[in-house]
Amino acid sequence: FRAKRDFSGFLMTASHCDSPTFKIKENAELTGSGCRRLAVEKYGGMLMSTWMDRPLGIAGRGLLRKGSGIESRLLDLGGACAVIPNVAIHMNRKANDGYSWNPAVDLLPLWGAGEEKGFFRPTLAMALACREEDILATDLALYNPQEGVEWNGLLSAPRLDDLQCAFSGLTAFLAAGESRAVPVCCIFDNEEVGSETKQGAASSFLSDTLRRVAHALGLDGEDYLRLLAQSFLVSADNAHAVHPNHPEFADMDNTPHLNGGVVVKFNANQRYTTDAVSCALFRAVCREADAPVQVYANRSDLPGGSTLGSIATAKVSVPSVDIGLAQLAMHSCVETAGAADMDALVRAMTVYYGKTLARAGETLTLA
Numbered sequence: 058f059r060a061k062r063d064f065s066g067f068l069m070t071a072s073h074c075d076s077p078t079f080k081i082k083e084n085a086e087l088t089g090s091g092c093r094r095l096a097v098e099k100y101g102g103m104l105m106s107t108w109m110d111r112p113l114g115i116a117g118r119g120l121l122r123k124g125s126g127i128e129s130r131l132l133d134l135g136g137a138c139a140v141i142p143n144v145a146i147h148m149n150r151k152a153n154d155g156y157s158w159n160p161a162v163d164l165l166p167l168w169g170a171g172e173e174k175g176f177f178r179p180t181l182a183m184a185l186a187c188r189e190e191d192i193l194a195t196d197l198a199l200y201n202p203q204e205g206v207e208w209n210g211l212l213s214a215p216r217l218d219d220l221q222c223a224f225s226g227l228t229a230f231l232a233a234g235e236s237r238a239v240p241v242c243c244i245f246d247n248e249e250v251g252s253e254t255k256q257g258a259a260s261s262f263l264s265d266t267l268r269r270v271a272h273a274l275g276l277d278g279e280d281y282l283r284l285l286a287q288s289f290l291v292s293a294d295n296a297h298a299v300h301p302n303h304p305e306f307a308d309m310d311n312t313p314h315l316n317g318g319v320v321v322k323f324n325a326n327q328r329y330t331t332d333a334v335s336c337a338l339f340r341a342v343c344r345e346a347d348a349p350v351q352v353y354a355n356r357s358d359l360p361g362g363s364t365l366g367s368i369a370t371a372k373v374s375v376p377s378v379d380i381g382l383a384q385l386a387m388h389s390c391v392e393t394a395g396a397a398d399m400d401a402l403v404r405a406m407t408v409y410y411g412k413t414l415a416r417a418g419e420t421l422t423l424a
């Protein structure tokens with residue numbers, strides 16, 4: 058390591074890797090009506106109808122007995138293991154009239170034909186290359202295996218919220234040149250369920266990790282706080298583009314458009330962390346990166362979402378800007394965004410990671 062005086066502060070980006078899905082319950086197998094189904098519960102707030110009538114994969118991890126210990130193995134049963142079938146329009150004439158889905162009834166995935174139980178664990182054992190009796194526990198979820206496509210300058214893919222930002226942050230982190238700042242790329246879990254978990258943005262994980270980085274650089278507690286005073290966070294989570302069929306949900310003067318550039322988000326009640334200082338710093342970075350900037354604020358009569366920035370910076374007090382990429386159909390099984398926007402965000406974050414935050418009195422600069 059270089060001498061400790063060489064390091065000025067942490068330049069961080071934060072995004073999240075989780076997205077709404079269905080988690081498979083411990084006693085997974087259900088039967089009835091000549092079909093095998095899986096017991097699931099919702100993870101996060103999805104657009105439920107979008108999960109129906111499409112082949113779904115099952116993946117996750119298994120914890121296996123291994124000698125006197127326990128081993129964790131990832132597994133993927135493949136992209137066509139289950140379907141959540143709709144009721145035919147002939148039987149549910151109200152299906153197109155704002156139908157309300159009951160997750161305990163309407164959203165149980167079909168897993169095959171037949172009435173007998175006892176197939177699921179052997180399938181898991183085969184995928185995990187172990188004996189059935191050695192499976193101690195599993196974390197399994199459904200996923201949409203559909204590949205992303207680029208069409209007419211747009212991207213359609215599952216999980217754009219927030220893998221677009223995670224990808225952009227990581228790509229920029231890996232490409233970043235030397236600077237006096239310590240680059241940090243955070244990709245948190247559990248944002249979709251409130252972040253209050255041991256691996257979520259509300260945990261002590263970020264603070265603990267930064268303290269340990271400082272310690273490894275030979276810095277003490279006071280030096281760590283001095284580093285924080287010269288640190289910055291870009292909280293990156295996707296934003297709602299104005300919907301062409303429903304512009305009435307947008308504040309038309311403060312709404313982003315697909316392929317309009319990187320979105321800076323504002324909220325008076327601090328659900329987004331952006332203020333004039335952090336916005337100014339980030340705009341300057343985007344200008345240098347030749348990345349267009351647009352803004353987002355909720356319609357003032359509609360509640361909006363929240364994200365990582367305000368949660369993380371309540372634990373690690375640093376200036377922060379909330380940004381994202383404009384997209385449609387957030388939390389649908391397939392979301393749509395602008396292809397050019399992602400290039401712009403990668404450029405902006407790459408420039409950002411090459412900077413150092415300087416503080417002179419009340420004035421902050423990224424130089």
Ligand code: ZN
Nearest residue numbers: 218219294295
């Ligand atoms: Zn998100």
